[in-house]
Amino acid sequence: MSHESSTTPQVSASFDRRGLFRIGGLTVAAAAFMAACSDPASSAGELGRVGNGQPTPTLPEGDVNDGVMLRTSASFETSIADAFQRMVDEGLLAAPSTTFPELGDQTELVASFIEHHRKSAETFNQLALEAGAAEPFTCGNPRLDSAFIDPIFERVLEGAPATDTAKEIAPSDDPTRDMVNLVVTLELLSAATSQALVPQVTQPSFRAEAMRLAARSARHGALMSLHINPDQYVTTADLQNANPAATTTVAPTTTVQDIAAPETGDTTAPSAPPPTEIPKPVAIPSQYGSLAPITYIGGAGDENGVRLKLNFETPSLNSLTYDFTTCE
């Protein structure tokens, strides 16, 4: 009995005032110790890093606003002007074309296009500053240059080296054809870029100015298309829509291979596959201004006859020249 009476007070004594002071002191000490061990850089409450690795880089915030969109348009215009300048400087438009023997030298015409695109870039940069951009973007679009324009020049002029799985590809069989087609493609892209800008900027004045410039680019593309393909003003599809009675029921073949054709029996000499067909440009390629990808096909075919094929698109998140994008 006396033993029981002495046990009860001993238990309660472990949580008495002195014990609580000790617990409190230990708690504060432990918290101070852990706080001291934490990474001072992570003041937002993140746990400290273990080891000596580099801290995770913080990517800049990519705000998309009127200034960024207009800077991007300026960069596209500069890229186009630079591409045309290279064609003129290297004489790529002067040589006769085997595909288009009646084409003639297009150097003077394309040289006149350069001035328009340089002025367009200046105008877009000026509008970007009005829209609040910190500074203009005076060089070409990095994405358009590196992923589209430079590879085309490389493939057309130099071909492609052999790899472990593919044979070497020769330079283009008709560089002039590929360059004039690139002119048409880039003019279509210029017009489409301005058209795509219209619902993306907030000020009507920006839209009107962009489309004033787009009209000129569209006409460049139409004129160059008529130099390449003088008899084709409208597409067959648009013509058939306008004349429903004239439509034909015979669908054109979509492939050169016809598996239903009877075998000739001559299997001794397999011929090289035909190269990818390059469609001729049309002055009025669609009833409305199109924002669909613009397909460019050029260069010599590879061992299977496949030429370089790229789809040019209007600016998107990976090709915008954000405020932090610089000309480096």
Add this chain to the structure above:
Amino acid sequence: MEIESTQSGVEAEQRLPRRGLLAAGIGGAAVSLLPFFSGRASATTPPATDESTTTTAPPRQPTADDTALLAAALQIELTVEGLYRQAIGGVAGWTEQQAAVMTTLRQAHLAYANSLSGLLGKSAPSTRSEELFDEWKSDFSGSTDDVLQKASDLESALVATHIDLLAKLQGLNGAALVASIQVAEARHVTALRHLAGITDEAELLVDEEAESLLGAG
């Protein structure tokens, strides 16, 4: 008194570290995790910034003012379609190629009018501008080359009209539609002038755009 005599013993001293340290450990862990939890909590709360967004997003649908402007554009397109129709039927001597282009462009203007009508809905006018039609009617007669030249001038005026519209339209849907029409009509000018036999680049590329038709009809 009895309690004090038992508490001050060695037993009491030995019990405190085990239980006390356990409690201290839990308490310390709880305190040290507080910043982590507070950080999580703050991540779900929008950060307070001094800069407030002042840009007002433009409306998608046409405003009341836009509706009037787009209705005028629709009437102009219907008028142009009527002029092409008159020329195709009334002028003799079209080559097959010229007829194909004129017919395609007439159809395009009808499509533009229908698109604008679809955007405007019940408020869309269904008739052309007779005033504008009468003004241009005489230009769409004579030789085929003359008509092609005048048609290209009218297309240039349409381009100017649409640039004029774009500077005024607030709604994005209307602006986007007008832009897609304008860029196609810009190509019409070059194609028609080329078809008419014009070779001067300044004319083919339209160094000087015609006057806007907005308010003319």
